[in-house]
Amino acid sequence: MSASGRVRIIGGTLRNSRLEVPDLPGLRPTADRVRETLFNWLQPVVGGARCLDLFAGTGALGIEALSRGAAAVTFVEREPRLAAALKANLARLKAPGGEVVGDEASRWLRGPARPFDVVLLDPPFALDAWAETARLLEEGGWIAAHGWIYVEAPRGAAFILPANWLMHRQGHAGEVSYTLYRRTPADPLS
Incomplete structure (x- = not known):
């Protein structure tokens, strides 16, 4: 993050908008x-999509989705200061379709599910929450039958994801690995 505590939206209708972000460890x-x-990878599918930004943090991923035409984004963030900043940024940007939920992702995922077209999964690296969160998403019915799941993790991290999440594209930037998966419905015979 920049020293000024701001993150920039890079595309879509909110391009070059700045998000005010609390300075938190x-x-x-x-x-x-x-x-x-x-x-760029999601461009063909993000327009009109229902998105879930788990461990939302600054909300940059979800706001980027709204900026690029997503119909709705649910942001789940446990840290009250980040959730409040996210609500303020959405209001200031007049970004319709954003819903902020102040809760732990794992607790929220145990509630009543509604399937999302795109899930953005970027937990704090120290939590090591990828496998458990993926299991809750899959078992809870949170992902549409052919939904997309973005996973950001430390480069070289090892964790198990559901077998029906098929890798679509992958990249690296410094010490970060990022992968886009496509969910396929589970085989009813297995």
Whole structure:
């Protein structure tokens, strides 16, 4: 993050808008270059999509999706200051379709599910929450039958994801690995 506590939206209707972000330890917004690559990959599907930004943090991923035509984004963020900043940024940018949920992702995912077309999964690296969160998403019915899942993790991290998440594209930036998966419905005979 820049020293000024701001993150820039890089594409769409909100391009060049700045998000005001509290200075909190461990906060690691997705780099501009990575967001640009991700949304180039998602460009054919993000318009009109229902998106879930888990571990939202700054909300940059979800706001980028709204900026590029997503119909709705649910942001889940446990840190009250980040959730409040996210609500303020959405209001200031007049970004319709954003819903901020102040809760732990794992607790929220145990509630009633609604399927999302695109899931953005970028937990704090120290939590090591990828496998458990992926299991909750898959078992809980949170991902549409042919939905897309973006996973950001430390380069070289090892964790198990559901077998029906098929890697579509992958990249690296510094010490970060980012991968876009396509969900296929589970085989009813297995």
